[in-house]
Amino acid sequence: MSLLEAKNIKKVYKTRFGGASVEALKNVSFTVEKGEYVAIMGESGSGKTTLLNILAALDKATEGTVILDGMDLTKVKDKDVAKFRRDNLGYVFQDFNLLDTFTLEDNIYLPLVLAGKKHAEMKERLDKLAPSLGITDLLKKYPYEVSGGQKQRAAVARALITNPRIILADEPTGALDSKSSDELLSLFKKVNQMGQTILMVTHSTKAASNASRVLFIKDGVIFHQIYKGESTDRQMYQKISDTLTLLAQGGDK
């Protein structure tokens, strides 16, 4: 059985006065297997962030179902959504979304504190996690004292510390310089190799070429997908570029 299964997802935005409605997602279906590293690509406005928000239960689909590990996300009650999210999902944002009132350490603890975990347990988990993310020395610092790449690594730690079933990443390299981007991508790869399922939304070809599978979304539908298989990152990069060129030209598959 797949870890994540999205079936016939449709999302319609209505303008405030009920006039014209915009279809952000028309009919999206796909599955993610356990341990996979999936990238979703598409241009701005193609609906990829909407899709990610629906998968993260931050937004509700107009139609369709999302099933995570056998649980139907669309049927989770409103008051349980937050608990569901922090127990099962790890979210990495483009703009980090770290709280400036907390040190990096406290930022990472935040989901665990919300889950009511003991401090000893939290510390144990972080001690295991921090070295592999290279943030051990930064834990006592505040977000404004560290670089973007370091902030994003802390945000990844925050996503990982709950041992989520799946990591959802929304343009995680979007606000980073190329060096930090590379570091983050290799980090994602490493995490994935340890068995963590990752679903990443991006429009960076380089970022996507790290993934084991790339889905292309255009005008609210899944347009195409490519598997990495045995190809190298460079070959994958080439494949993605070709597909993107095709997409941009508006040609058929």
Next chain:
Amino acid sequence: MKAGFYPKMAIGGMRKNGRLYVPYMITCILMVAMFYILHFLGFSGVMRGMAGGGTATDMVALGSYIMAIFATIFLFYTQSTLVKGRKKEFGLYSILGMNKRNIGKIIFWETAITGIVSIVVGLLTGIGLSKLAELGFTKLIAVPTRYEFSVSGSSVVTTLILFTVIFFFIYLNTIRQVRFANPIQLINAGKAGEKPPKANWVVGILGLVILGAGYVLALKIEQPLSALLWFFVAVILIIIGTYLCLVAGSVILCKLLQKNKNFYYKTNHFVSVSSMAYRMKRNGASLASICILITMILVTLSSTTSLYTGAEQCLNAHYPNEIGAFACKYGYDDNLPSQGERLDEILIATSEENGATVTNNCTYFVYSISGYFENDRLEVNLNSLTNMAFIDYDKVAQIQFIDDDDYNRTFGHSVKVNPGEAILGTAKKIDIGNEVTIGEVTFKITERFDDKVSEIDSTAGAASPTIYMIVDDVDAVAQKYIQYEDYNGEPMLAWFWYCRFDTGLDVDGQIKLAETLSEKIKEELQGKGFSNYYCESHEAERGDFISTFGGLFFLGILLSIIFLVSCVVIIYYKQISEGFEDQARFGIMQKVGMNGDEIKKSVNSQMLTVFMIPVIFACVHLVVVLPIVNKLLMLFGLFNFGLLLICAGVCVLVCGLFYALIYKVTSNAYYKIVS
């Protein structure tokens, strides 16, 4: 540029920032209205010519000065908070190509519009409400009410001038704030102060020490006369201490809480403790201001309320009988005792001629001498006092000698005193040994009658310490002090004669009788070298008491309203600015896995703590200050600590309820922004 561009920009800016501007305008209007009312009642003369209106009117006039000072400070404070919120906008204007001059023009129009609207609406409101205030005022001070409506031109002009000047200075201040910053600074002003605060132990401890010193000083004050000076010192120390404590101490407290891992890493505490620590430094000052305002309200209200409700009691303490007469002459004279008897006979005979039945007659005389009382010795030689480097005014005491026979006869006791001995009594806490030397004469103290001093004078605890000494032969004692003279060459020794009694007459009868008796005493004593003599009636004095205390009460209520409004405004601005800050923060938390209920809970616990801090501080302040307030009230002749406690309790309750209401309303404004 097109004419009317700047006013249009100004109006547009104000409208866009309505959430900030509306409360500011309301505050301005209220301040203008309140000042007009106080000035109208205090200076315009509508109250003059009313019996007993004088003292109360003076007090309200004083209140209008306080109001003017407070309005200036507070409007400056509010305006600078306002400008802080708008710096970004001004920064944008200058990036879009406006120079400082253009921005200055916009600011000018904004201030001018605010000023004109506030002054006009404020004056109209003030004039409208002045009649209501006048009715309340006359009711409180129990003078007859007029029914015509009037507007005082001079009050209108004064209000106009005062507030025009205030707004002009506010304009200059705003220009200063905007001028000395470049566009980037202006744009980033909202983001300034993002650094999390460091716990400043030095300032925190200093704050605690200063606060503690203020408290100790407040609690140690014994004598109301010197209390007045020390009271202000204590108040200033407490204010400074409060500011330092709330600014630094609270950060330290939060840091300590954060160090306690098991406490800190709990869902309820995690978010609230950290954001409190984060903003305490910036908001410590506004919390301290709220705290000081609440304390001011509580002290003002509880003292004036207890004075007003205790007015009758106060009156009774000062005038225990319906009629009271007094005469005083400096120096020693053989004839004085017989003069006293003569006066006594005249008063009683005259009273009975006027239909009175004289009862509870209490007549006696004392010889009095003042000096510096230290180590059981009263120094009456002024030359030796002149050489003293420091004079402790608590030790200036008055000794009153009363003859034992006189004492026994008048107050119905049977004490016996031998020559060289004395029975001593005082209502003050003065350490006195077994032997007391007055001037050069030493008395052996055989007994104390501290508990019976109030029979002689029920206000004896009030002002400077009075020590009563019952002696065997008052004439003989008095003669030993004839040689002492004060700086004007007058004798130090004084003869005081008291006579008081009840008449059984009605109110008008008593007042008339007192006037008649005054005339009689004057006829008898005129030209005989008496320095003072009068006859008063309990009833005639009532008006004065009610008027004084009613005036204070009225002022207390009006000032409390103003303080309360200011408090509301500070709280409101605090909530609004925090709401905008927290908007993004709560968005993140929601994404990380916090649900609406949890956010609400965390917001609640955080706001409740922040709200409770000033109230708790204010209550502690009140408890510490109450004893001095009580001593100050003694100066007015009110000796009822219980009443003061009850009044304070009621005030705390009423203010607490009101505060809870403010909390509810403003936190709703906060929720609206956050969610």
